[in-house]
Amino acid sequence: MAKVELKAKQNTEIEDRSSLKGTMASVLFLLLFIIVSWLGVYYLFVDRF
Amino acid sequence: MINNAKAIVKVDSKDAKLSMAHFFVAFGALAIGGLMGLLQTLVRSGKFELPFGIGYYQILTAHGVLMGLVLTTFFIMGFQYAAVSRTAGPHSSAARRTGWTGFWMMTAGTLMSGTMILLNEASVLYTFYAPLKAHWIFYLGLTFVVVGSWVDGIAQIMTYAKWRKNHPGVPSPLLSFMAVINTVLWIVATLGVAATVLFQLLPWSLGLVDTVDVLVSRTLFWYFGHPLVYFWLLPAYMCWYAVVPKIIGGKIFSDSLARLSFILFLLFSIPVGFHHQLTEPGIDPAWKFFQVILTFMVVIPSLMTAFSLFATFERYGRSKGATGILGWFKVLPWNDARFIVPFIGMAAFIPAGAGGIINASNQxxxxxxxxIWVTGHFHLTAATSVILTFFGISYWLIPHLTGRKLTKKMNKLGIIQAWVWFIGMAFMSGSMHIQGLLGGPRRSSFSTYGDSKQALEWIPYQIAQAVGGTILFIGIILVLVIFINLAFFAPKGDEEFPVGEAENSEERAPMVFENWKLWLGILTALILFAYTIPFIDIIQNAPPGSKGFRTW
Structure with missing residues (x-):
């Protein structure tokens, strides 16, 4: 029983106010968007020239 | 900085007058330039012809000059003048006189160039590439706009210098620092365009010399042309970094990060003009390669900005109890035009920035x-990210300056306006991007190119551009209604000029950021390194100069 309580406490601590997880996810999305669009046009270049 | 920002909450009424004078010209240019844009998209749909012998390239020039050069320069100077007054204190009467002198020079120049375009004496597009030759009054007018903007910018520098003198060893207010970085960037960049206009295009259009060196002229133009887009963008970043956090009730993620990113923009946005000339013969590929590398350096402050904005939003959301990875997104103030209008601009910068990286890659x-992909690209950067942010700024700045309030009704109309703009631009810029990838040319009137199969494939996209252009024109009418309301009819009151505070109030920006000798020294070294040898090459191996052409 005591062990379960400890786990619940840890979970609330993870949702800490200074967390920047969403920022990390957002910049990774940006990176993915840039790479996919770059590769898309690069494919057109390779295909045409 | 923070104490100072709190002490002065209102822009001085005399400074407000000069800012408003800038905005009247800017929004006037938007009205006329916007109509020209609508007409262009209609002509290119193939379903409409211009009456009274008006030329397509005449309205294209009017659109580009009014939107790209007049609207932007006047709005930016008006906004920065107010931002410096708000954060570094009222301008002195000498600075104010300087500002008014610059304003009237710019206005006189706009009237000169505009008249020549209307008289069909200057259908040379807003890039005025030689050997297209306009009437000399067009070039003289542009000179007045550029020199006037220098004088206007000096007013801001005078007030910044006064603040620094009165506060030794203290970092200047963030918004004033940013405004001065952008003014310095503008002055250094416009030296190139001033050189080509004064030493090449004016003597040539006056008949003092017969020919012009086209490559020298284009190289000087693009030395100016790329930092020009950062001159448009940095005031939007001023709003994103230093104003939006206050509007949402959050904090600036890091004052020092914001300053560093502005310095990086100053350093890396100028010695990169060759990436606009990658297909140009006559420039050594090694130097093109070098400038492309410098171009990619601009990705760093751009991504620093993206990170910092996401972090501001997330920190604010979490302080309001948001949980999960993206829970903070939901608690942002989506009903506040002052936030959502620039936010749509920020979102547009994601595809706009990705497109920019593609453009700068040689292959x-x-x-x-x-x-027309390129036209689609800069309608996302300048005509969405930048202009929507400028509209968002207007919604609090105009009533602040005129002593009025942004009413709930106007707030709602502002939000509708931004969505109308977003939808119109999705149609117009989206179809421009696709048509460009299919080979559709920019800067060209409607043609089926002898009914070639490829050109016929472009027509549906040109019709989509006319649909988008029409929706965007409705957006322009809406923004003009809001502008006139806020300038003349909104109820009297006090609208806040929001100035954000740094999250960490202990944080003090390093004084090295204000060491202008250092940054201008590095900037000069980069420019000299990137341009000296290729420029000598261009001049030494120049082909015979070209006579002027009038194609309209």
């Missing part, structure tokens, strides 16, 4: 060069 430039 990919061969796919998109001189196609």
């Amino acid at each position: 990919m430039d061969q796919v998109v060069h001189n196609t």
